[in-house]
Amino acid sequence: MIDLHTVATANGYKASIMLEEVGLPYRVTAYDLLKGENFKPELLAINRVGRLPVIVDHGVEGESLAVYGSAAILQYLADKTGQLLPKEMRARAKVLEWMGIISSDIAPAYSGQFVFNVVAQEKQPWAVAFYDRLCSRMAQTLEDQLALTPFLAGDEYSIADILAYPVATVSMKRYPGNLDAHPNLARWAATIGTRPAVQRGMSVP
Template identity: 80%
Template sequence: MIDLHTVPTANGYKASIMLEEVSLPYRVTAYDLLKGENLKPELLALSRVGRLPLIVDHDVEGGSLTVYGSAAILQYLAEKTGRFLPKDRRERAKVIEWMGIISSDISPAYSGQFVFNVVAQDKQPWAVSFYDRLCRRMVKIMDDQLATTPFLTGAEYTIADMLAYPVAAVSMKRFPGNLDEHPHIARWAAEISARPAVQRGMTVPA
């Protein structure tokens, strides 16, 4: 059994989509970030980062194992199940590279855009424009990549696609707001959204 500690955000959906894709049994604990539940001592005892998602795998040699962060969770579950991560070194490197681009370049750009353009009461024009421009750059690199391959890193659906899909479905649809301007992302997102496991994962936590 795996415990998934999560929130209904793009990062949370990345983990639940993978758990659904590999059909491992899991139970969900949901947190309310607005109430600061992510800083509860019980959660900090599992990971001192105080952010979600994280999993606790009870079915592992040597005792329960906690893994925090969407990219680490997807790679851990891919290695545990032998699925969605190519064995070939070159192909695998590209999946890991794109997981880094999604986690370290694209997702933080959208977090900044959300904080400065949506959440902030006092909108700072310089910060709003900085993150808007950054997001437009990031959405274009992903669209250009998907113009060259059916999935993010080639012909196969991998954990890089699972990591990227919620960013497209949640963040990129919010801003710039119309995936029609990014036809390759729109084509790819439509294909991924038809997967039953993805549909289930996008409703966790209920």
């Protein structure tokens, strides 16, 4: 059994989609960030960052193993089940490369845009313009890749697509025109959105 500690955000959905895709049994504990529930001592005890998602796998050689962060969770579950991460060196490197692009280039751009466009009480025009430009560039990066290959890392659906899908459909969707202006990105999102596991994962918690 796996415990999933999560929130209804793009990062949370990445973990729940993956758990649905690989078909492992899991139970969900949801947290309210507005109430600061992510700083509960029992959560800090398994993840000192105090952020979500976190999984606790109770079936690892008789002991529990906690893994924090969407990319690490996806890779862990892919390794555990042998699904959605190729073993062949080149194909694996491309999946891991896209995992890195999504985690350290694309997701932070959309987080920054959210902070400066939505959360900020006083809008700073330079910051709004900076993040809008950065996000347009990142959306174009995905569009250009998906013009070449059906999925991010090539011909096969992989954990790179799972990591990117909630960003594309939750974070990018906040800014109208982003998906509409990128036909290959929209085609890819529509294809992934038909997967039953993705639909189930997107409704957790």
